[in-house]
Amino acid sequence: MIQFIDGNEALVQGALKAGCDFFAGYPITPATPILLSMMTELPARGETAIQGEDEIASIGFCIGAAMTGKKALTATSGPGLSLYSENIGLAIMGEVPLVIVDVQRLGPATGSATKDASMDIQFVRWITSGGYPVIALAPSSVEDCYLLAIHAFNFAEKYRTPVFILSSKEIGQTRMRVDLDLLDAPAIIERESATPSQNGKVKSVSFNNSSFQPICTVGGDELSRFTGSSHDEYGNLTKSPGMIEKLNEHLNTKINPEEVALWEYSGPDRPETLIISYGIVSRSVNQALKSTHYPGVGHLILKTLWPVPETILLKYLSSADTIIVPEMNHGQYALEIERLKRHDSTLISLQQVNSELLAPERITEALKEVSHV
Amino acid sequence: MSELQTYFKPEVKSLPFCPGCGHTTNLSHLDKAMKLINADPKRTVIVTDIGCVGLSDQYFDVHAFHGLHGRSITYATGIKLANPELNVIVLMGDGGCGIGGNHIVNAARRNVGITVMVFNNFNFGMTGGEHSVTTPFGGLTATTHSGNIEAPLDIIGLAQVCGAGYSARMTTFDKELPSIMAEAMTYKGFAILDIWEFCTAYYSPRNDMDKQSMIAISETHNLPFGILTNRTDRTEYTVALKNQEAKTLKASPDLNQRFDQLLDQKIELVLSGGAGQKIKSTAAILGQAAILSGGYASQKDDYPITVKTGYSSAEVIISPENIDYTGMTAPNAALILSIEGFNKEKSKLVAMKAGSVIFLEEGLPEFETEATVIRKPFEAIAKKIDRNSVALVGLGALLAETKWLSRESVESAIGISQKAAYLEMSLKALKAGWELGNQA
Numbered sequence: 001m002i003q004f005i006d007g008n009e010a011l012v013q014g015a016l017k018a019g020c021d022f023f024a025g026y027p028i029t030p031a032t033p034i035l036l037s038m039m040t041e042l043p044a045r046g047e048t049a050i051q052g053e054d055e056i057a058s059i060g061f062c063i064g065a066a067m068t069g070k071k072a073l074t075a076t077s078g079p080g081l082s083l084y085s086e087n088i089g090l091a092i093m094g095e096v097p098l099v100i101v102d103v104q105r106l107g108p109a110t111g112s113a114t115k116d117a118s119m120d121i122q123f124v125r126w127i128t129s130g131g132y133p134v135i136a137l138a139p140s141s142v143e144d145c146y147l148l149a150i151h152a153f154n155f156a157e158k159y160r161t162p163v164f165i166l167s168s169k170e171i172g173q174t175r176m177r178v179d180l181d182l183l184d185a186p187a188i189i190e191r192e193s194a195t196p197s198q199n200g201k202v203k204s205v206s207f208n209n210s211s212f213q214p215i216c217t218v219g220g221d222e223l224s225r226f227t228g229s230s231h232d233e234y235g236n237l238t239k240s241p242g243m244i245e246k247l248n249e250h251l252n253t254k255i256n257p258e259e260v261a262l263w264e265y266s267g268p269d270r271p272e273t274l275i276i277s278y279g280i281v282s283r284s285v286n287q288a289l290k291s292t293h294y295p296g297v298g299h300l301i302l303k304t305l306w307p308v309p310e311t312i313l314l315k316y317l318s319s320a321d322t323i324i325v326p327e328m329n330h331g332q333y334a335l336e337i338e339r340l341k342r343h344d345s346t347l348i349s350l351q352q353v354n355s356e357l358l359a360p361e362r363i364t365e366a367l368k369e370v371s372h373v
Numbered sequence: 374m375s376e377l378q379t380y381f382k383p384e385v386k387s388l389p390f391c392p393g394c395g396h397t398t399n400l401s402h403l404d405k406a407m408k409l410i411n412a413d414p415k416r417t418v419i420v421t422d423i424g425c426v427g428l429s430d431q432y433f434d435v436h437a438f439h440g441l442h443g444r445s446i447t448y449a450t451g452i453k454l455a456n457p458e459l460n461v462i463v464l465m466g467d468g469g470c471g472i473g474g475n476h477i478v479n480a481a482r483r484n485v486g487i488t489v490m491v492f493n494n495f496n497f498g499m500t501g502g503e504h505s506v507t508t509p510f511g512g513l514t515a516t517t518h519s520g521n522i523e524a525p526l527d528i529i530g531l532a533q534v535c536g537a538g539y540s541a542r543m544t545t546f547d548k549e550l551p552s553i554m555a556e557a558m559t560y561k562g563f564a565i566l567d568i569w570e571f572c573t574a575y576y577s578p579r580n581d582m583d584k585q586s587m588i589a590i591s592e593t594h595n596l597p598f599g600i601l602t603n604r605t606d607r608t609e610y611t612v613a614l615k616n617q618e619a620k621t622l623k624a625s626p627d628l629n630q631r632f633d634q635l636l637d638q639k640i641e642l643v644l645s646g647g648a649g650q651k652i653k654s655t656a657a658i659l660g661q662a663a664i665l666s667g668g669y670a671s672q673k674d675d676y677p678i679t680v681k682t683g684y685s686s687a688e689v690i691i692s693p694e695n696i697d698y699t700g701m702t703a704p705n706a707a708l709i710l711s712i713e714g715f716n717k718e719k720s721k722l723v724a725m726k727a728g729s730v731i732f733l734e735e736g737l738p739e740f741e742t743e744a745t746v747i748r749k750p751f752e753a754i755a756k757k758i759d760r761n762s763v764a765l766v767g768l769g770a771l772l773a774e775t776k777w778l779s780r781e782s783v784e785s786a787i788g789i790s791q792k793a794a795y796l797e798m799s800l801k802a803l804k805a806g807w808e809l810g811n812q813a
């Protein structure tokens with residue numbers, strides 16, 4: 001079915017497709033439309049959506065509901081995300097499946113509420129004290145909002161972890177023609193309930209990384225123990241250095257970067273010049289490459305930003321003498337590319353933070369400066 | 374379910390609190406209270422806050438949830454919303470009431486069916502005896518060396534004015550405490566207990582606290598004991614939610630191609646006017662008509678926070694091909710309907726190149742541009758139909774002149790997106806605009 005919808009609407013459709021049955025949020029431009037849609041969509045399905053008294057309450061409701069068996073979603077923008085920070089630490093420590101949408105807007109504090117930017121990229125990576133790995137997906141289009149919403153719920157369930165969707169004002173609030181039925185949507189992953197182990201007790205968490213992470217549901221038939229403090233697999237508080245190490249090692253390694261790596265590439269197998277983009281800027285690159293053919297130029301669009309999809313990056317970085325990383329921030333992701341690229345290659349970090357979209361012309365100009373093109 | 378002798382885990386021999394700490398007595402009261410209501414452990418959740426009180430949940434054979442400082446009420450609310458059948462108990466300290474006071478306010482306003490038990494020892498036990506929101510006037514703590522000068526929070530009074538269904542203030546010595554706890558847990562709505570007790574490590578020795586001094590504080594601070602609220606006039610939140618009528622969902626219209634593609638180039642159009650001129654919905658009609666004609670479209674709206682005044686603008690791109698970049702610095706078409714819109718978009722109008730076209734409401738200011746400027750009395754024509762139809766009149770004129778889309782495609786888009794009440798008026802406006810455009 002062909003629709004004329006924006007990224008926020010597509011994201012809601014994706015979340016519902018994935019089985020989202022709980023939403024809590026607090027109004028903030030440009031994420032408010034997600035709250036408004038969920039407040040009509042979920043009650044119509046007999047499920048709950050609620051406006052919290054603030055962002056702290058909203059994510060708290062989501063954490064409680066998620067552990068009670070719900071597929072929970074919340075949506076905000078920079079200032080609200082800042083308020084989520086402490087609870088994101090809890091969600092990481094307590095291994096809570098939860099999807100957090102950040103419809104990014106420009107600036108620290110209130111900044112420019114209605115203007116596009118990608119300024120929360122490093123923030124979500126290091127969003128809470130402790131600094132554990134997170135999964136963050138970045139849509140570049142309305143279609144991506146739909147698809148990545150489904151992936152996000154799947155990853156959240158599989159790994160028992162908060163997953164971020166880093167949308168932005170331009171993607172979230174610009175309507176486009178889409179046909180979501182044509183997209184290759186992943187199968188929906190449902191959570192697994194924890195069952196008693198040999199000793200007859202049920203583990204609240206499993207420090208075994210290789211498997212799907214089962215959940216002991218709050219209010220279910222097996223008694224659950226949830227805590228944000230250092231704990232063993234049964235949720236009992238622990239002071240044992242050995243156990244604390246096991247827990248933290250588990251949190252640090254449980255996400256398999258290969259399994260969550262999503263990206264698109266177009267160009268030669270061994271590009272001489274590689275443009276690496278994500279988010280709305282990918283479309284400016286597409287536009288620039290559409291109008292002129294540049295032999296030797298490849299374009300890698302990252303849909304997964306965290307964990308860094310290193311394998312695919314290393315593959316294309318190995319041949320590239322020049323790497324262009326256009327971003328609507330002061331070069332946040334270029335830092336990741338810098339550490340992965342060949343030492344003898346050149347990285348051009350194209351940056352723009354002025355409330356306007358980074359235009360295709362800036363890509364064209366950068367390509368002109370690269371000598372071999 | 375057979376009756377349990379105790380809800381404490383069998384392996385629990387003692388609790389971790391300092392000798393004489395009120396938390397110990399309160400937890401045995403809670404155990405008795407759960408026995409009184411024959412609580413099903415599998416359907417009971419103890420959510421603890423942070424502080425010494427936060428150690429409590431792990432000693433019981435019920436569901437245990439230990440979260441962040443001050444936020445226990447939010448997790449409990451989420452749990453209750455997700456599964457209203459559960460008996461959800463929050464154990465929090467007076468410290469938690471300070472940092473998370475906002476959640477007491479709002480849980481009480483909602484009357485969400487959780488039971489909050491405040492283990493109130495007048496200071497932060499865990500961090501070393503600092504003053505809390507409930508420290509009495511003159512109270513000596515690690516952070517009030519010469520006596521507390523901040524007014525203590527009346528936790529129950531706060532909950533009451535916020536609509537709490539059930540409230541009581543008790544001391545840990547009260548014989549009825551287990552039965553009051555039981556009553557609170559079975560109450561259908563938000564219940565809160567302010568339970569005064571001792572922190573034998575800090576507050577009690579510093580302030581010579583005993584049972585008598587608690588009574589004195591109650592009297593001097595006008596904080597009475599007993600059941601203080603037991604309302605029957607409020608519906609519990611999850612019940613009220615279920616009783617609410619859900620809004621019926623609108624099916625998203627299918628925009629499969631129905632009309633011939635007339636467009637052979639990408640058009641970047643800015644549509645701008647004043648608040649109330651239906652700029653957004655007209656922009657959507659334009660985009661939908663392009664899609665119904667087999668093309669692509671994008672639409673971005675822009676208006677001030679004060680939606681009922683000032684400008685309203687939309688940037689619409691229509692194209693026979695997929696659209697990547699949605700920015701627009703020099704559009705190739707514009708439709709400007711009012712002075713607010715003119716002022717907002719003037720820099721774009723001036724930047725427009727030769728071959729572009731600007732449709733302008735008659736009487737708007739003169740300006741320099743390479744684009745072809747066509748001035749028409751859209752407003753005068755719209756007034757005869759409906760004041761709010763000026764954007765559709767303008768769109769009709771623009772499309773009649775440029776022939777980018779067929780009139781049928783726009784009529785179809787109007788049919789799809791306009792409410793029945795506006796349909797006739799909208800079609801009339803489009804027709805009038807189209808005729809105006811054809812007059813050239």
Ligand SMILES: Cc1ncc(C[n+]2csc(CCOP(=O)(O)OP(=O)(O)O)c2C)c(N)n1
Nearest residue numbers: 424425426442466467468469496497498499
């Ligand atoms: C956000 C945050 N700030 C500060 C702390 C440190 N902290 C731990 S317990 C506590 C006070 C607890 O006092 P209360 O709630 O009265 O519980 P009690 O120890 O008296 O039982 C504080 C401030 C924290 N855990 N989290």
Ligand code: SF4
Nearest residue numbers: 391394425498572573
């Ligand atoms: S410090 Fe105070 S509140 Fe904490 S256990 Fe000791 S007496 Fe109880």
Ligand SMILES: [Mg+2]
Nearest residue numbers: 466467496498
């Ligand atoms: Mg205290």
